[in-house]
Amino acid sequence: MILSRDQQLRRKAYEEIELNKDIVEQDPYRLKYHLMPPVGLLNDPNGFIQWDGNYHLFYQWMPFKTGHGAKFWGHYVSKDLVTWKHEEIALTPSEWFEKNGCYSGSAIGHNDELHLFYTGNVKDKEGNRETYQCLAVSGDGVNFDKKGPVIELPVGYTSHFRDPKVWEQDGRYFMVVGAQTSDLKGAVALFASEDLIDWEHLGMLAGGGKPPLNDFGYMFECPDLFSLDETDVLVFSPQGLKPEGMEYQNVYQSGYVIGTFEPVSGVFMHGEFEELDRGFDFYAPQTTEDEQGRRILFAWMSVPDQNEQDHPTIGHKWLHNMTIPRELRLTGGKVVQLPVQELESLRLGEAIEHKVVLNYENVKLKEVSGKAVELLLDNIQVSEGWFSITIGGAARIVYSKKQNLFSLERKSYVDGTVEKRQCYLDDLNSLRIFIDTSSIEVFINNGEETFTARFYPVPDDESIQFESLRNTSFNIKKWNLGNII
Ligand code: FRU
Known part of the structure; x- marks a missing residue:
């Protein structure tokens, strides 16, 4: 034929x-x-x-x-x-x-x-x-x-x-x-x-x-x-x-x-x-x-x-x-x-919740880690220093209160150097972060700004680390997310 x-x-x-x-x-x-x-x-x-x-x-x-x-x-x-x-x-x-x-x-x-x-x-x-x-x-x-x-x-x-x-x-x-x-x-x-x-x-x-x-x-x-x-x-x-x-x-x-x-x-x-x-x-x-x-x-x-x-x-x-x-x-x-709201149905089980106060600290929060997760941070209060979240050792979110500057940094997949994208904010109130193995999407203050990127952690590194210079407090919820296919 x-x-x-x-x-x-x-x-x-x-x-x-x-x-x-x-x-x-x-x-x-x-x-x-x-x-x-x-x-x-x-x-x-x-x-x-x-x-x-x-x-x-x-x-x-x-x-x-x-x-x-x-x-x-x-x-x-x-x-x-x-x-x-x-x-x-x-x-x-x-x-x-x-x-x-x-x-x-x-x-x-x-x-x-x-x-x-x-x-x-x-x-x-x-x-x-x-x-x-x-x-x-x-x-x-x-x-x-x-x-x-x-x-x-x-x-x-x-x-x-x-x-x-x-x-x-x-x-x-x-x-x-x-x-x-x-x-x-x-x-x-x-x-x-x-x-x-x-x-x-x-x-x-x-x-x-x-x-x-x-x-x-x-x-x-x-x-x-x-x-x-x-x-x-x-x-x-x-x-x-x-x-x-x-x-x-x-x-x-x-x-x-x-x-x-x-x-x-x-x-x-x-x-x-x-x-x-x-x-x-x-x-x-x-x-x-x-x-x-x-x-x-x-x-x-x-x-x-x-x-x-x-x-x-x-x-x-x-x-x-x-x-x-x-x-x-x-x-x-x-x-x-x-x-879109429907994405809430990807959440597996109940949220892990913490009320967090950081003071010159670098911490991991109990059960806040994973490869395919959603993080919701609200009521964020950063004193005059800065606050950061490092994901899988290969992507880092930093908010500097002093400069009102938000940054997404990543380890370059080309040469391993740190590269960044930034924007100014009026304030930082909430963060919704979608991490999926080698991708990150950050929604700031209910979508006022978004940062989207691929990044490549060492495959077994599921860590999420929170660090602050001076005082930072927030409430955090974390969900593991399921598959779409
Ligand atoms: C954008 C684009 C379009 C074109 C398509 C080809 O990425 O260059 O302009 O139609 O991709 O794949």
């Missing part, structure tokens, strides 16, 4: 999973409650949607190596955002219009069918790129029928034009696409459609050298425009920003601007860019509104070109993972992020 290109690619990918299953599962750095690839490399969250009762999270996937290349769309499904099932492969790069990758995109329900919009990436031998915004449709949410390109590259942009995000508003469909203008500035392009098939280019929504995003990098990836509490938020991942003080410390950034989108004219007036996360590893976030009206975000817990090949998990044939799902809210003109 002659297999189609799509069937061949699927078969090869499933063989790759089978072949490497044991080595992947034996990795001490494999995570317990974060979504990861079954083998190979995972990057952006794609097509995130609650549709027909299920949450669908697709992802950029390279099954054949722990590097980038002709991406597939892998697929996870969940009823509750907690327990996930790995579904059939959604898209393989089998056709001429996507032969170098089914790149990132989004999902929307329409006429009882799930519609995926994604970028068909095509490169010739010289590395010249073509880009097509493509459509694939499914009645069952598992098997997709490719309809091919629906948008070709409009004039005014280079072929770095990708990552369509689609939504419905006032009876019309809109799409934002990450772009680079012909004069090499990062931008977001806007399209509209009546039927999801014919798309009209309405112009540039943001960037392209227009204030306040003038001189703001050479490419915007993964745009996402949505309303939160009657304000419009544009999330995107700009490339080409230079570090400024504590900001823009990673190779590429992810953040948002807040403003007002006028759907009739397609005009978006907005303010300055704010980073979404202060840690080392956070990129290409994508959101969806679920049936409860919550705006939920997943992000890729890495950054492109940021020492990707130095992660020790490569020896176990896999690379990268998603963040935990986070609910977004707008507080005081700022987007805050909270772990």
